[in-house]
Structures are given as structure tokens and as C-alpha cells.
Amino acid sequence: MATAWHLQKAGIEFQLLEMSPRLGGRMRTASYPDSGTAEIGLEEFWEGNPLLEIMRELKLPLEKSASSFSSVVLDGRIHAFTQETNTDFLRSVLSGDELRSFQAWDAEAGRIQERLRKPPLPADLLSLKDQSFEAWVTQKKFGLSKKAQQFIRQQSEPEYGTSWTRISALDGIAEWRIFQGKGMQSFHLVRGNQTLAEAMAEHLGRSRILLNTQVTNIQSRSDHVEVIATNTATSEQKIFRAEHVVSTIPLFRLNEIQFSPELSTRRQEAIQTQGWGSYFTAHVFVDRAAERFWNALGPETLPILTGSSIGVVYEGYSPQTAGYRLLNLLITGDFGEAFNARTISFDAVGGQIRAGFEKLWPGFSKHIQRMTFYRYHPRAIAGWPVGRSRFDTLSELMRTPEGRLYFAGDFTEGTHSDDAARSALRVVGQIVESRKKR
Ligand SMILES: Cc1cc2nc3c(=O)[nH]c(=O)nc-3n(C[C@H](O)[C@H](O)[C@H](O)COP(=O)(O)OP(=O)(O)OC[C@H]3O[C@@H](n4cnc5c(N)ncnc54)[C@H](O)[C@@H]3O)c2cc1C
Secondary structure, three states: OHHHHHHHHOOOOOOEEOOOOOOOOOOOEEEOHHHOEEEOOOOOEEOOOHHHHHHHHOOOOEEEOOOOOOEEEEOOEEEOOOOOOHHHHHHHHOOHHHHHHHHHHHHHHHHHHHHHOOOOOOHHHHHHHHOEHHHHHOOHHHOOOHHHHHHHHHHHHHHHOOOOOOOEHHHHHHHHHHOOOOOOOEEEEOOOOHHHHHHHHHHHOHHHEEOOEEEEEEEEOOOOEEEEEEEOOOOOEEEEEEOOEEEOOOHHHHHHOEEEOOOOHHHHHHHHOOEEEOEEEEEEEEOHHHHHHHHOOOOOOOOEEOOOOOOEEEEOEOOOOOOOEEEEEEEEHHHHHHHHOOOOOHHHHHHHHHHHHHHHOOOOHHHEEEEEEEEOOOOOEEEOOOOOOOOOHHHHHHOOOEOOEEEOOHHHOOOOHHHHHHHHHHHHHHHHHHHHHO
């Protein structure tokens, strides 16, 4: 949708083909009886996300959070983020010596992030892709205490949705930009993030968007591209011809597309060797008496990073008149993978979630009224394993057009919606350039 937005700005005609009956992709908001809402997918838009510009242009109301760190459970103890700033919160978690080594490590991550913004990358930096983020953080030279290491792990893992042992140090450092220094501000749309998709669709013009239209084949010709798509409701097939085609199909679905001619071997290698993280979402309805558990920690202490089977505990929106409070669990990593795998029953998933709450707050689970689960494909979010990186030549290749075919979407630049939005700006720039040349 961001690609369509920028094409429209550039005065280029487009047609958007969307497989599902709704818009927004992994940006989804659930609404419940009595007007409760909670995010199923994308939770926060970070400062610097180009989508924020679009929201401002559309005059969509935004709410912001204090800063990027969240309350965290370390060694069974909750450290509530009740302070104004990341630094004040850190002071409450780490001792003086621990904080000094953490700040030196954080400054080093900041220096590397600065250099990452100026490609091409020197070899010393690129070699950081060959070790895990964990191996880089726990090096003796940084002198980080076990607690500080755990803190870095707990804060960062929900961002890439997998263990810090499974992503390359270079990409772990890139992800840490959210937390580095004073940390980034995050934003959320007041009536739910899904409202962005609806407002964009109105602005783009609904006639330019075809829902229930699943792309199955992309055939590149010398002077145009043909896209074959099937209507998922009627199974009717249609052929679209275009001067350029931008695929924003997510990484995990690219293997479902028949490209003709076949994608180059190197491009296929880029796709096959990329890693991933897992996300599973649970919306938990609790009676209003349960608020005392999180309110006892101080005002606005959610979200909490539990590092357990309940993942990150966010608060959904539940109006005063609703007979429930709504919690939104973002469960990542091994628990996310197991819950998504469909090899255990939903009752078993619910049991593990109840157990996770009991461990955090004994007596809490009796307040649970019901839960609704949302599964994602096991490769819900793109990542880069040890040996790969968003900064390597294979990733650069994904950002290079193959004739008149362009690849965009979060996985071409990073892991999040800001990366998807940046990829949109890139492909539209590439298309404008190519048209100028002709
Ligand atoms: C649970 C969860 C929480 C997240 N939290 C955050 C967060 O807090 N902040 C953040 O910035 N990001 C977050 N993300 C990541 C963010 O949602 C994605 O980075 C972003 O949505 C990527 O946008 P995209 O357009 O690349 O892909 P998508 O949003 O996945 O959109 C791709 C679209 O392509 C369609 N499609 C797929 N195959 C076909 C086909 N063959 N034909 C036609 N259409 C097709 C899909 O139906 C979908 O609508 C989260 C993701 C998840 C799953």
C-alpha cells in the first residue's frame, strides 16, 4: 500500500492485487463486543518510520509511548518501567558498575549503527554477520554482567521474534537502534493500526485495489510483465499486463509464485537462506478485578517482557463500560513457534499461557474469562541468521530490479513496517528513474 501511495504521488498509474478479503497484511486490529480492540499484528510504529508521514498527511490520531524499553522480568523479578526515560529505568535495574559497562557497550553499538548508515560496508563490519548477536554481546571485552546481558536479550528478542543465538550480530546491532542511547519513541493509532490501511485505501481509490486476488505467476517479457492471478472466491483467473511489477509478497510466500523466467540462482539463494522469527498473538479477557496485578506495579507499567510462555504482555483497549479488561500477548521465539505449529491442542496452548501468568502473578489465572488466539505462518517475520545480513551482497541483490520486476516488503530491507515503507520509497524511486531513462 505504501508503494501504491508513492506511485500515486509520482503520478504513475497502478493496480494493487491483494490475495485476502481485507487490506493491511500483518497490520490487523481485532474488535470485540462492547467495543474492545487489540492489535493482532503490528503493535508500534517507531520514530522515523516513513508511515508516520502518511498518517500525519491523513490526519489520523496517534498516541505515543514513553520510550523504547519496557518493564522486564529478570531472574523472576519484575522491573517495572515507571520512570520517564530509558536511562532512569536502567538506573533502577542495574548497579552503578553494571550501568557503566552497559553504557559503553550501547555506545559501541551506536557507533556501528552510524557506520551502517554509510554504505559500502568495510570488511571488519561485514564480518560481524558471521557471529551471533549473543556471541557479540557476551564477549569478555564488554564486561557486561549476566544481568545486563539478560536485559539486552529480553528487550531485543521480541523485535526479531527469535533467539539472539539465531540472528547475526550485524542484524542484532541494527535492531538495537530502537533502544540505543535515549531510545526511540513509539506510536500507535488511536482506533487501532488497521485504520491506517482503511484510510490509505480511501485515499488511493478503492477501484485501484482488487481484493481476493491471489497472484500465482509472474512472467517477465522484454517490454512488459504479465501477472496471473486467481480470484479466491470464484477461482476465476485473470491476466494483468503492466510496464513494471512490484512484488511485495512476504518472504515466506515467495516460494508459492511461479516466476518465468525462473529467478536467478543467486536471487533464489538470497530468498532460501534468509532466516525468520515467529509470532503468535493471544487476546486474553480478564475480569476487571485483575487490574490490581499490573496496577500494583505503578501507573502504565504494561507492556511487560516476561521472557516466558506469555511473551510480551500489552494492554488492549477496553472501555470502562466493558465487563472485561483486554490483554494482548505477543508471543515470540520457541513458544511462538510451538503454538503456531498446530501439533498441540488449543487447550494445551491455553494451559501454558495460564501457567505463564501464574508464574508472573500467582492467583491471576482465575480472573481469565476467555482467550482468542491468532496464529501466524512460522516465518511470520524475516530475519538474518548467522552468515547472512541485510547488509550483504545477497540482500543488495534483492533490492536490485530483475528487468521490470521489483521486490519490496519488509524483508528486503529489515524486519519491520518501517523497512516495508522504506522499500516502497526505494522501488518507486527505481521505477521513476527507469522511466526517465526511457
Ligand atoms: C504479531 C506481529 C507483530 C508485529 N509488530 C510490529 C511492530 O510493533 N512494529 C513494526 O514496525 N512491525 C511489526 N511487525 C512487522 C510488520 O507487521 C511487518 O513488517 C509489515 O506488516 C510488513 O509489511 P509488508 O507489506 O511487507 O507485508 P504484509 O503486511 O505481510 O503484507 C503483504 C500482503 O501481501 C498479500 N499477499 C501475500 N501473498 C500474495 C499473493 N500471492 N497475491 C496477492 N497478495 C498476496 C498478503 O495477504 C498481505 O496483505 C509485526 C508483525 C507481526 C506478525
